[in-house]
Amino acid sequence: MRIKAFSFEAKASEPRPIDVKVETRVYEARRGRAVRLSCAERPFSLDDALDFDLEFSDTLQLTYADVIHGSFSCRVLDCEAGGDTIIKVLDAQLSGRRVRLFIVLTVEEGDVRRVYADRITGLGEWRERATKISRLASLPPSELEAL
Amino acid sequence: MLSGDHMRPPAVEEARAIKYPEVRDLPPEEIGRLARSIAPRLMPKPGVDYKLYLGSRPELREGERLLSYTLSVCPQCYSLLVAVIFERDGKVYERKVCPEHGEFEELYFGDYATYERFRKWQRDGKGVWTPNVKLEALCPYNCGLCPRHKSHTALLNLVATNRCSLRCWYCFFYAAKAGYVYEPSLNHIRFMLREARRMLPYPAVAVQITGGEPLMRDDIVDIVRIAKEEGYKHVQVNTEGIRLAFDPELAVKLREAGTNVIYMSFDGVTPFTNPKNHWEVPYTLENLRRARLGVVLVPTVIRGYNLHEVGAIIRFGVKHADIVRGVNMQPVSIVGRVPRKEREKMRVTIPDVLLEIEKQTDGQIRREDWYPVPSVVPVSRFIEAITGRPQFELTTHFACGAATYIFWDDDGELIPITRFVDVEGLMQLLEREAEEIRKGKSKYMAMLSVLLKLSRYVDVSKAPKKFKSKRKFLKYIYKILVRHDYSSLGEFHYQSLFLGMMHFQDPYNYDVSRVQRCEIHYVMPDGRIVPFCTFNVFPELYRDRAQRAFSYTIEEWEQLTGKKLSEEVYVRNIKKLIRGEPYRRAYEGIADVLSIPYEEHVKASKRFGIPVAE
Numbered sequence: 001m002r003i004k005a006f007s008f009e010a011k012a013s014e015p016r017p018i019d020v021k022v023e024t025r026v027y028e029a030r031r032g033r034a035v036r037l038s039c040a041e042r043p044f045s046l047d048d049a050l051d052f053d054l055e056f057s058d059t060l061q062l063t064y065a066d067v068i069h070g071s072f073s074c075r076v077l078d079c080e081a082g083g084d085t086i087i088k089v090l091d092a093q094l095s096g097r098r099v100r101l102f103i104v105l106t107v108e109e110g111d112v113r114r115v116y117a118d119r120i121t122g123l124g125e126w127r128e129r130a131t132k133i134s135r136l137a138s139l140p141p142s143e144l145e146a147l
Numbered sequence: 148m149l150s151g152d153h154m155r156p157p158a159v160e161e162a163r164a165i166k167y168p169e170v171r172d173l174p175p176e177e178i179g180r181l182a183r184s185i186a187p188r189l190m191p192k193p194g195v196d197y198k199l200y201l202g203s204r205p206e207l208r209e210g211e212r213l214l215s216y217t218l219s220v221c222p223q224c225y226s227l228l229v230a231v232i233f234e235r236d237g238k239v240y241e242r243k244v245c246p247e248h249g250e251f252e253e254l255y256f257g258d259y260a261t262y263e264r265f266r267k268w269q270r271d272g273k274g275v276w277t278p279n280v281k282l283e284a285l286c287p288y289n290c291g292l293c294p295r296h297k298s299h300t301a302l303l304n305l306v307a308t309n310r311c312s313l314r315c316w317y318c319f320f321y322a323a324k325a326g327y328v329y330e331p332s333l334n335h336i337r338f339m340l341r342e343a344r345r346m347l348p349y350p351a352v353a354v355q356i357t358g359g360e361p362l363m364r365d366d367i368v369d370i371v372r373i374a375k376e377e378g379y380k381h382v383q384v385n386t387e388g389i390r391l392a393f394d395p396e397l398a399v400k401l402r403e404a405g406t407n408v409i410y411m412s413f414d415g416v417t418p419f420t421n422p423k424n425h426w427e428v429p430y431t432l433e434n435l436r437r438a439r440l441g442v443v444l445v446p447t448v449i450r451g452y453n454l455h456e457v458g459a460i461i462r463f464g465v466k467h468a469d470i471v472r473g474v475n476m477q478p479v480s481i482v483g484r485v486p487r488k489e490r491e492k493m494r495v496t497i498p499d500v501l502l503e504i505e506k507q508t509d510g511q512i513r514r515e516d517w518y519p520v521p522s523v524v525p526v527s528r529f530i531e532a533i534t535g536r537p538q539f540e541l542t543t544h545f546a547c548g549a550a551t552y553i554f555w556d557d558d559g560e561l562i563p564i565t566r567f568v569d570v571e572g573l574m575q576l577l578e579r580e581a582e583e584i585r586k587g588k589s590k591y592m593a594m595l596s597v598l599l600k601l602s603r604y605v606d607v608s609k610a611p612k613k614f615k616s617k618r619k620f621l622k623y624i625y626k627i628l629v630r631h632d633y634s635s636l637g638e639f640h641y642q643s644l645f646l647g648m649m650h651f652q653d654p655y656n657y658d659v660s661r662v663q664r665c666e667i668h669y670v671m672p673d674g675r676i677v678p679f680c681t682f683n684v685f686p687e688l689y690r691d692r693a694q695r696a697f698s699y700t701i702e703e704w705e706q707l708t709g710k711k712l713s714e715e716v717y718v719r720n721i722k723k724l725i726r727g728e729p730y731r732r733a734y735e736g737i738a739d740v741l742s743i744p745y746e747e748h749v750k751a752s753k754r755f756g757i758p759v760a761e
């Protein structure tokens with residue numbers, strides 16, 4: 001199953017200042033361990049815009065319509081997954097502030113479902129999030145913290 | 148909103164999705180299930196309703212300075228385009244090029260300095276955590292609300308009917324012209340209201356019942372009652388006010404059912420600038436006064452038509468401030484195919500209206516007295532920091548709207564709140580204190596700190612005489628800002644006049660970054676919640692398609708109600724209206740309407756499309 005992810009930098013001043021850098025790593029859960037997937041990289045194209053919105057509209061509250069305001073450079077990661085639970089780790093710098101966000105996907109009969117995504121505008125306590133993510137990703141919290 | 152020729156037939160001619168008479172009496176949950184199952188079929192269709200032309204950015208020309216790029220649409224085919232926003236000769240413009248229909252350039256904001264001043268206040272909301280649709284298309288063709296949307300609903304619009312007894316020349320929406328009747332049943336309305344109430348992180352708390360003309364519905368009072376039952380704190384009814392002019396009981400019933408305010412079209416102080424309801428407004432105000440039901444006047448401002456009367460409209464509001472709660476101006480939004488030269492004749496933007504207000508009030512209300520809508524976000528953020536709960540926030544795009552409050556002295560001098568309150572300093576204080584709380588400062592210390600510092604931001608010596616008691620005024624401000632006390636806010640409104648401005652978009656100046664932040668939404672009969680500026684800017688794709696799907700044929704509706712649609716036409720009795728004492732009193736000191744010959748009155752009404760009883 002191919003999983004798409006994005007690493008990008010965006011800067012804009014209107015309508016509000018944006019200064020974002022995101023590095024994404026993609027893992028799959030295998031018997032209680034997180035195994036990093038190898039991903040092919042390619043430049044962003046317009047066909048990726050919808051997937052970009054899917055990935056970041058809730059997590060970072062950022063959409064293609066936002067990044068078009070200023071400068072935007074983006075690498076698309078196409079990752080090959082064999083397992084049925086995928087974890088994306090988004091290391092983001094938002095105007096210098098570092099924050100780590102998680103997305104959990106499950107694969108069922110060829111269908112990818114996004115079962116969890118951290119939301120920058122409603123980020124709860126880490127312990128609470130870790131419990132939830134670790135249950136959905138079938139990974140012990142210690143494994144999550146090591147990612 | 149002004150519509151030119153409708154640009155094209157609906158891209159997809161949707162048959163009615165259901166036979167509405169057969170489902171109208173279903174319980175709300177069942178109508179809801181049915182509605183949600185129909186919604187996906189009604190979504191705009193890529194390649195059919197619009198195309199994507201995002202490959203290139205428009206060039207800048209000599210003398211133009213880049214401000215930003217954004218997404219916009221082709222006014223002719225709705226295709227999504229990249230637009231450039233730039234400054235030229237102190238004004239802000241938008242330009243885009245459609246490969247099929249060529250270049251479009253439009254004034255975006257009439258004064259660059261105001262644009263910059265407003266831009267500083269942009270704050271974004273927390274998004275919508277309970278989207279009504281999946282993310283399947285680019286914005287604005289995925290409404291809604293989709294997971295991208297940045298702001299919660301601040302004002303929900305619910306269209307109660309597309310019937311109207313007026314036949315305004317520019318309107319294509321009313322039932323007789325549309326060829327069907329859209330009039331959701333009470334159960335259906337309950338479902339729609341519930342859809343917006345389940346929104347997180349902040350559910351809708353304010354609703355506007357609109358139309359067509361909502362007062363055409365005999366059960367309008369029940370609709371207001373249902374909105375209250377469903378938890379809406381603020382209910383307003385948007386009307387041209389004519390039925391209220393002749394039915395004093397209705398005003399009382401509306402207030403008793405829970406209507407907070409009437410939102411009434413009012414385009415000017417003469418029959419020539421306000422042929423829609425000039426003659427009836429004095430009687431409507433009398434009846435609202437008796438019913439103790441407040442009203443907001445809503446002028447649509449058009450260059451070359453009524454821009455020269457914006458000052459007089461404000462003075463009219465002040466004259467009737469015992470019942471008029473605010474004046475909310477709307478610079479014209481040009482929907483439909485209108486040639487550039489024609490558009491330029493009509494086009495006004497927020498700074499243009501602000502400048503005219505400054506001129507027409509002899510500098511009493513200056514441009515600097517206005518702040519963009521998101522400037523009040525620090526108040527919400529401070530309260531959120533104190534309560535730990537998400538708050539109602541006004542996070543629209545800075546170019547969408549502006550507001551101020553004015554007061555007045557007995558000699559008639561208008562005093563904007565900014566003359567005696569340092570709004571900017573106060574907002575910065577609240578922002579700082581909210582940040583301190585987030586960093587661990589005690590909430591009580593923060594509240595105390597605000598209370599102690601508040602007086603630094605208020606200069607009571609410049610306030611209207613009624614506020615010469617500094618303590619009293621500070622108490623107000625503290626209760627509103629810190630305690631978020633609704634009754635203090637109400638009292639504040641009684642002492643002042645709210646002046647607002649909202650420039651609804653049109654396809655010529657469209658900016659996706661504005662609509663993504665929109666807070667004025669419509670709930671559609673299929674349960675989708677759609678920003679005002681997609682609902683009305685792309686009527687064929689949203690408003691008309693959804694309403695048609697849940698409509699009656701005219702015959703069905705006539706059979707159901709025993710009424711005749713063609714007989715619902717208002718005929719104005721100008722002779723009688725201008726003879727009445729309320730008419731003379733209402734405009735006295737504002738405009739010399741009594742010297743206008745009767746024939747001119749009649750001409751003005753007829754030209755607009757409203758017949759006159761001779």
Ligand code: SF4
Pocket residue numbers: 285286287288289290291292293294295296297662663678681
């Ligand atoms: S306007 Fe809002 S709801 Fe509509 S597509 Fe854009 S982000 Fe989504």
Ligand code: SF4
Pocket residue numbers: 543544547548649650651652661662664665666667678679680
């Ligand atoms: S209705 Fe239009 S103008 Fe008003 S906030 Fe929404 S997008 Fe902006």
